[in-house]
Amino acid sequence: MPDATRIAVVGAGLIGRRHAVAVQAAKGVELACIVDPAPAAQHYAAELDVDCVPDIAALVDRRGIDGVILSTPNAMHADGALACIAAGLPVLIEKPLTTELESARRVVSAAEAATIPIATGHHRRHNPLIARAKALIDEGALGQIASVHGMTWFMKPDDYFDTDWRRRKGAGPVFLNLIHDIDLLQYFCGPVASVHADESKNIRGYEVEETAVILLRFESGLLGTVNVCDSTVAPWSWELTARENPAYPATGEDCYWIGGTHGSLSLPNLTLWTNPEKRSWWEPISGTKMPFDFSDPLILQAEQFGRVVRREEEPIVSGRDGLAALAVIEAIKLSAITGETKQVAL
Numbered sequence: 001m002p003d004a005t006r007i008a009v010v011g012a013g014l015i016g017r018r019h020a021v022a023v024q025a026a027k028g029v030e031l032a033c034i035v036d037p038a039p040a041a042q043h044y045a046a047e048l049d050v051d052c053v054p055d056i057a058a059l060v061d062r063r064g065i066d067g068v069i070l071s072t073p074n075a076m077h078a079d080g081a082l083a084c085i086a087a088g089l090p091v092l093i094e095k096p097l098t099t100e101l102e103s104a105r106r107v108v109s110a111a112e113a114a115t116i117p118i119a120t121g122h123h124r125r126h127n128p129l130i131a132r133a134k135a136l137i138d139e140g141a142l143g144q145i146a147s148v149h150g151m152t153w154f155m156k157p158d159d160y161f162d163t164d165w166r167r168r169k170g171a172g173p174v175f176l177n178l179i180h181d182i183d184l185l186q187y188f189c190g191p192v193a194s195v196h197a198d199e200s201k202n203i204r205g206y207e208v209e210e211t212a213v214i215l216l217r218f219e220s221g222l223l224g225t226v227n228v229c230d231s232t233v234a235p236w237s238w239e240l241t242a243r244e245n246p247a248y249p250a251t252g253e254d255c256y257w258i259g260g261t262h263g264s265l266s267l268p269n270l271t272l273w274t275n276p277e278k279r280s281w282w283e284p285i286s287g288t289k290m291p292f293d294f295s296d297p298l299i300l301q302a303e304q305f306g307r308v309v310r311r312e313e314e315p316i317v318s319g320r321d322g323l324a325a326l327a328v329i330e331a332i333k334l335s336a337i338t339g340e341t342k343q344v345a346l
């Protein structure tokens with residue numbers, strides 16, 4: 001393998017272009033190729049001074065690639081990932097891992113059988129503030145976690161839906177956005193055992209949901225709620241608070257609240273609320289902003305993927321983690337259709 005691990009970005013759309021730039025900025029990896037049949041991708045690759053090929057078969061023929069970042073539309077993840085695995089190429093698959101559990105299981109099984117590492121693109125977990133929050137929880141700074149709440153409210157503009165697949169089943173905010181929140185909540189609080197959800201799509205009238213309200217029961221017995229809506233003008237979402245993507249104006253608000261018997265944590269400001277004296281609602285409560293380093297999680301993810309490709313590390317977010325998040329999402333979709341509480345089936 002050459003000094004820098006050679007990465008191809010498959011699908012040079014909205015996020016694929018951010019991956020391409022992140023790979024170019026990351027240490028230990030280099031952008032070697034763009035894979036995308038669209039004419040615009042040819043121009044983009046020329047701007048970046050890298051090769052462009054139309055599909056994964058052509059990428060495999062081209063050779064000289066060590067790992068792939070797969071950022072095609074959701075419905076193409078399974079076939080794309082299986083093609084990479086069959087070619088012996090480690091692959092970082094954008095979320096959702098695939099559009100349904102059955103194909104996600106096939107992807108994870110194929111990777112395990114072939115001992116090809118795969119990772120899932122839940123890039124938030126590469127944000128140093130998440131590691132700091134997890135350490136605070138694990139150190140017991142909150143005591144026993146009693147409840148969690150996540151807010152994912154924002155406004156997707158009308159022209160976002162000009163791209164056909166974004167209006168179609170499987171591309172709504174539950175699949176595209178909430179899945180990141182679910183991954184983080186499971187990282188902080190352990191596996192979700194069951195969900196009860198309701199959805200609505202009465203504003204734009206597309207196939208995809210606009211709002212979902214979900215009750216989560218974790219295996220530990222902890223209860224949580226999450227509320228996602230992509231048709232509200234509001235500042236409370238990871239996208240508009242975490243400062244990860246400069247394209248979103250940052251608001252300074254929080255969007256997750258993790259409540260424990262000895263303190264609570266609000267994120268992404270990482271404010272730890274405690275009673276300095278006695279734990280009681282009658283007592284003064286103080287909020288301390290915990291320090292953390294800020295680095296671009298997409299660049300950190302690209303660097304970690306390089307180490308995964310070189311077999312130096314296990315992925316921070318594995319294929320199985322992607323499967324676990326998808327399993328919760330699938331249970332949410334099923335619960336919203338049936339009106340029943342659904343167990344999460346891995």
Ligand SMILES: NC(=O)c1ccc[n+]([C@@H]2O[C@H](COP(=O)([O-])OP(=O)(O)OC[C@H]3O[C@@H](n4cnc5c(N)ncnc54)[C@H](O)[C@@H]3O)[C@@H](O)[C@H]2O)c1
Nearest residue numbers: 011012013014015016035036038071072073074094095096
């Ligand atoms: N991690 C994140 O925060 C994040 C953010 C946005 C999107 N995503 C995920 O990334 C994926 C892509 O989303 P997007 O918004 O960038 O989509 P997009 O529509 O902007 O881009 C998709 C690209 O894939 C290309 N493509 C289509 N078929 C292809 C094929 N067979 N081979 C190679 N390229 C092909 C298209 O030409 C297009 O350039 C989705 O799975 C989405 O859920 C993740």
